[in-house]
Amino acid sequence: MRRSVRNWLRPWPIGILMLLSGCGSNTKVMWADPRWSPEERVELTRAAEFWGVASKGQAHVELVGGPTKPAGAIPVLRITEEMANRIRWDPQVVGSDHNPGLFGGDKAILILPERILAAANLETIAAHEFGHSLGLHHVGSHVAALMSDEGPELFAPFISEACLSELDGAEFCRAVDCERGVRRCESQAQ
Numbered sequence: 533m534r535r536s537v538r539n540w541l542r543p544w545p546i547g548i549l550m551l552l553s554g555c556g557s558n559t560k561v562m563w564a565d566p567r568w569s570p571e572e573r574v575e576l577t578r579a580a581e582f583w584g585v586a587s588k589g590q591a592h593v594e595l596v597g598g599p600t601k602p603a604g605a606i607p608v609l610r611i612t613e614e615m616a617n618r619i620r621w622d623p624q625v626v627g628s629d630h631n632p633g634l635f636g637g638d639k640a641i642l643i644l645p646e647r648i649l650a651a652a653n654l655e656t657i658a659a660h661e662f663g664h665s666l667g668l669h670h671v672g673s674h675v676a677a678l679m680s681d682e683g684p685e686l687f688a689p690f691i692s693e694a695c696l697s698e699l700d701g702a703e704f705c706r707a708v709d710c711e712r713g714v715r716r717c718e719s720q721a722q
């Protein structure tokens with residue numbers, strides 16, 4: 533009895549269990565609140581899938597729906613102007629934020645679609661915010677980066693190619709295990 537317990541506590545079975553259940557730190561579950569329309573949900577799903585492809589499967593962002601947030605999932609909330617005013621949240625440029633600290637200290641992604649500039653779109657903005665959830669920080673105001681803190685119109689080229697710029701790739705490898713490297717863009721935006 534005692535011996536079997538000791539065997540169970542060896543580190544390797546725990547590592548295998550984590551792998552099988554997909555609960556490693558590179559997996560993030562996002563909950564899309566019911567206010568998102570079916571069309572918007574498609575864009576959010578594509579943004580989530582972007583990270584799986586661009587990271588060569590080393591990061592996994594899963595978008596789930598349903599009336600209530602599953603435990604542990606990060607809420608992706610569709611905010612209106614009225615709601616933004618009520619919580620005194622004032623996104624200046626991209627209409628989104630990834631850690632407003634408004635929900636009992638839990639992380640949340642807030643997106644105010646009405647404020648997303650014409651040059652960007654929901655899919656691009658969501659991919660940027662999901663990047664933050666994976667632990668990526670801004671890579672400065674370099675124009676050719678999805679994780680730029682510059683204008684969102686600059687994020688877009690990476691989404692269609694499902695690739696990361698050199699700066700984004702370096703930031704990904706800083707934040708996440710990247711033994712396989714990342715899917716680098718062949719045609720950099722600049």
Ligand SMILES: [Zn+2]
Nearest residue numbers: 660664670681
């Ligand atoms: Zn950002």
